[in-house]
Every structure is written in C-alpha cells, then in structure tokens.
Amino acid sequence: MIKTAITDMFGIEYPIICGAMMWLCTPRLCAAISNAGGMGNITAGNYETEEEFRGAIREVRKLTDKPFMVGITILPSVRITSEHHAMYAKVCAEERVAGIEVSGSPLDKALGKKAFESLKKAGIKIFHKVGSVRHAVHAQKAGYDGVYAAGFEEGGHPLGDDVTTMVLTPRIVDSVKIPVVTVGGIADGRSLAAALALGAQGVMMASRFIATSDCDAHENIKQELVRRQENETTLICKSIGLQGRALKNKIICEVLTAEEKGLGLEAIIPLIAGQRIKKAWEKGDVEDAPLMVGQSIGHIHDVISCKELLKRMQDDAVAQLRKASDLIR
Numbered sequence: 001m002i003k004t005a006i007t008d009m010f011g012i013e014y015p016i017i018c019g020a021m022m023w024l025c026t027p028r029l030c031a032a033i034s035n036a037g038g039m040g041n042i043t044a045g046n047y048e049t050e051e052e053f054r055g056a057i058r059e060v061r062k063l064t065d066k067p068f069m070v071g072i073t074i075l076p077s078v079r080i081t082s083e084h085h086a087m088y089a090k091v092c093a094e095e096r097v098a099g100i101e102v103s104g105s106p107l108d109k110a111l112g113k114k115a116f117e118s119l120k121k122a123g124i125k126i127f128h129k130v131g132s133v134r135h136a137v138h139a140q141k142a143g144y145d146g147v148y149a150a151g152f153e154e155g156g157h158p159l160g161d162d163v164t165t166m167v168l169t170p171r172i173v174d175s176v177k178i179p180v181v182t183v184g185g186i187a188d189g190r191s192l193a194a195a196l197a198l199g200a201q202g203v204m205m206a207s208r209f210i211a212t213s214d215c216d217a218h219e220n221i222k223q224e225l226v227r228r229q230e231n232e233t234t235l236i237c238k239s240i241g242l243q244g245r246a247l248k249n250k251i252i253c254e255v256l257t258a259e260e261k262g263l264g265l266e267a268i269i270p271l272i273a274g275q276r277i278k279k280a281w282e283k284g285d286v287e288d289a290p291l292m293v294g295q296s297i298g299h300i301h302d303v304i305s306c307k308e309l310l311k312r313m314q315d316d317a318v319a320q321l322r323k324a325s326d327l328i329r
C-alpha cells in the first residue's frame with residue numbers, strides 16, 4: 001500500500017486523482033474512480049445552471065460515499081463566465097465537496113479572498129493546477145492546500161512555459177512546503193513510481209481515464225487512444241494565447257494551418273468550439289474535433305475498468321519502486 005500526504009488528506013486508498021475533463025468528467029466516471037479508491041472529478045464547466053451543477057454533485061453522492069473533487073477552470077470562454085465561477089464556488093461550499101481543482105487564473109484572484117476563505121472555512125481542500133514554480137509559490141502564499149504540477153506533456157491546456165513534468169515536479173517540490181501532485185505523462189504504475197521518486201505525493205491523470213469502461217466517450221475514440229502513440233499529439237492555439245495539446249487529426253491540421261496563415265480568433269474559434277468537441281466524444285468521430293489528450297496516450301494499451309486500472313497502477317508502482325531500491329548497494 002502506498003501512503004502519502006494525499007491519501008492521508010482525503011482518506012483515499014491510492015494517491016491517484018482524475019483531472020478535470022470537459023464533457024467527460026460526469027457523475028458516472030467520477031463515482032467509478034472514487035469507488036475504485038482514487039479521487040473522481042466533476043468538471044463544473046459541464047453545467048451551466050446551479051440546478052444542473054448541484055444535481056451532478058448529488059448524483060455522485062448517490063453512486064458513492066467516497067470523496068471526489070470538483071474541477072473549476074478559469075480560462076477565457078464565451079460560454080462560462082465569472083458569474084458561473086462564483087456559482088460553482090458557492091455550490092461547492094454549500095455541498096461541502098472534498099476538494100476543488102482550480103486551473104487557469106487562481107481562484108483567490110478571480111473570485112476574491114472572501115470567497116476563497118469561505119471555501120476554506122467549509123473544510124474544502126483547494127489545489128491549484130500550475131505549470132511553473134512562480135504560480136506554485138503564489139498558491140502556497142495565498143493559502144492553497146496543495147498544487148498540481150502540470151508538465152508540458154499534459155492534455156488540455158499546458159502553460160506556455162513549456163516545462164516538462166520531469167523537470168517541473170522536483171523544481172516545485174523544492175520550492176513549496178504544501179503537497180505536490182504530478183500531472184502530465186502519467187498513465188501507469190511506472191509513471192506513478194517516477195512521480196513519487198521525484199518527491200510528489202501523488203499523481204493526477206486524465207487521458208488514461210478516457211480508455212476505461214466507466215467513461216462515456218464513444219468506443220471508437222477509446223480504441224483510437226489504444227492505437228495512437230506518444231508522438232501523435234501536438235500543441236495548438238499558442239498564437240491566440242490559449243495553448244492546448246490535442247490528438248493529431250484532420251481538424252488539428254486545419255487549426256495549425258489557420259495559425260500559420262496568421263488568421264485570428266474568428267477563423268479558429270469555430271474549429272475548436274465546445275459543442276463540436278462534445279459531439280465528437282458522443283459520436284466517436286476521431287477526425288472532426290480537437291480531442292485534448294496528452295502524450296501519456298503512448299502508455300495506454302487497453303480499455304479496462306477504473307477499479308482494475310487503479311489496482312494495477314498501485315501494484316506496478318510498488319514493484320517498480322522495489323526493483324529500483326534493489327539497485328542500491
């Protein structure tokens with residue numbers, strides 16, 4: 001059994017947390033991960049009204065009595081506004097969720113210190129997902145309970161500093177006293193063992209959870225992730241200040257061509273629109289939308305349940321750490 005500051009903080013079996021995933025982190029997947037001994041995630045941006053968002057949290061509670069996180073993404077968006085962010089924070093405090101994953105702008109700056117303090121008073125652990133030492137240091141100073149150190153390999157929106165997980169994790173571990181969780185490039189027991197060896201207290205992963213029988217993504221996409229390798233993602237949208245990492249496909253070629261031509265937001269937004277991505281996950285169309293997965297797809301070789309995945313990761317990590325310690329003479 002692996003015991004860390006993260007397993008102790010949340011009372012969970014494995015130090016493995018699911019990262020926010022727009023359209024995919026729904027109650028079913030969230031509860032399956034938490035029931036399997038990890039930490040599930042409800043991604044707030046999936047819900048536009050207070051009723052829907054509160055309903056999703058309550059649905060998870062019907063499916064599990066274990067803790068789970070809520071992911072609140074504070075990035076420029078046409079659909080999700082600052083009123084939504086305030087509503088998410090209010091509902092999280094009222095529902096007393098176990099933790100919040102904040103990404104993009106820090107919550108204390110976006111909502112103000114008062115809202116941040118009321119979440120802390122409700123006993124909610126708040127983690128900021130950061131891609132740099134300076135942001136981790138801010139999180140510690142502002143009173144966050146921990147940081148997710150997200151390397152450039154990650155899916156979603158890696159910070160434009162472009163620092164890899166291997167370098168970022170120990171840099172942040174050396175720079176703050178609050179627990180650090182490694183994000184980016186994690187998909188198996190070896191990467192969990194590596195993160196722990198770098199000084200992290202746990203890992204966060206997202207792409208690996210798509211290729212599980214508990215995720216609602218279409219089977220075509222799950223099988224595509226099994227087929228694709230680590231060199232088959234690319235960075236997009238750096239030119240418009242919204243860097244993302246996505247699976248190479250037809251629509252990504254169109255986005256990159258538009259960027260090369262210097263076309264702005266007007267040409268690019270329709271190609272990366274949320275509804276287009278939602279439809280692709282549902283219908284299984286691998287070519288027609290940005291699928292924001294990370295380089296970790298190189299380590300996805302099968303579609304299994306979350307329960308099997310987390311048990312396998314822990315067993316492999318323990319075996320890997322034992323093997324590594326045998327090297328010591």
Ligand SMILES: Cc1cc2nc3c(=O)[nH]c(=O)nc-3n(C[C@H](O)[C@H](O)[C@H](O)COP(=O)(O)O)c2cc1C
Nearest residue numbers: 019020021022073103154155156205206207294296
């Ligand atoms: C399909 C997908 C959607 C994502 N959506 C979000 C999001 O809405 N907000 C966010 O902060 N991160 C998002 N991410 C990033 C993840 O939370 C996590 O940081 C990243 O994927 C970790 O890298 P990995 O996928 O290689 O494990 C998304 C990732 C994926 C794969």
